[in-house]
Amino acid sequence: MRGVSIEERAVQLAKYIIDSKDTVRGAAKKYGISKSTVHKDVSERLLKINPLLAEEVRIILDENKAERHIRGGMATKLKYEHEREEKEVI
Numbered sequence: 001m002r003g004v005s006i007e008e009r010a011v012q013l014a015k016y017i018i019d020s021k022d023t024v025r026g027a028a029k030k031y032g033i034s035k036s037t038v039h040k041d042v043s044e045r046l047l048k049i050n051p052l053l054a055e056e057v058r059i060i061l062d063e064n065k066a067e068r069h070i071r072g073g074m075a076t077k078l079k080y081e082h083e084r085e086e087k088e089v090i
Contacts (some may be wrong), residue, residue, distance in 0.1 A: 009033075014050070014057045017081060023064050030041050032063050041085035 001009050008030075017027055024042075028035045042061070046054040 006045060010045045010049055011053065013038055014041070014042050014046055014053045017060055018053075018056050021060055021063075024061065035069060 001012075004012070013027055013031065016080065017024075020026070022030070024035050024038045028038045031038070042054070042057045046057065064083065
């Protein structure tokens with residue numbers, strides 16, 4: 001994202017999150033920037049640049065936040081299932 005203004009980056013991140021329904025972590029990984037930068041861009045800077053777009057992103061971020069405990073539980077379940085399968089093979 002070098003050579004792109006902060007405002008352009010904030011809009012690009014917002015559009016990516018809206019289109020893909022990805023998390024802040026996923027967007028940060030895709031664009032090679034930190035999670036805190038993504039979060040600041042889409043939650044603070046975007047409000048000043050494009051309030052309507054910021055509102056759309058906020059809805060998706062709130063959904064992701066509400067679902068994160070479910071994702072964490074699923075990840076833990078898969079981890080232990082994988083460990084159990086490895087033990088059965090041995």
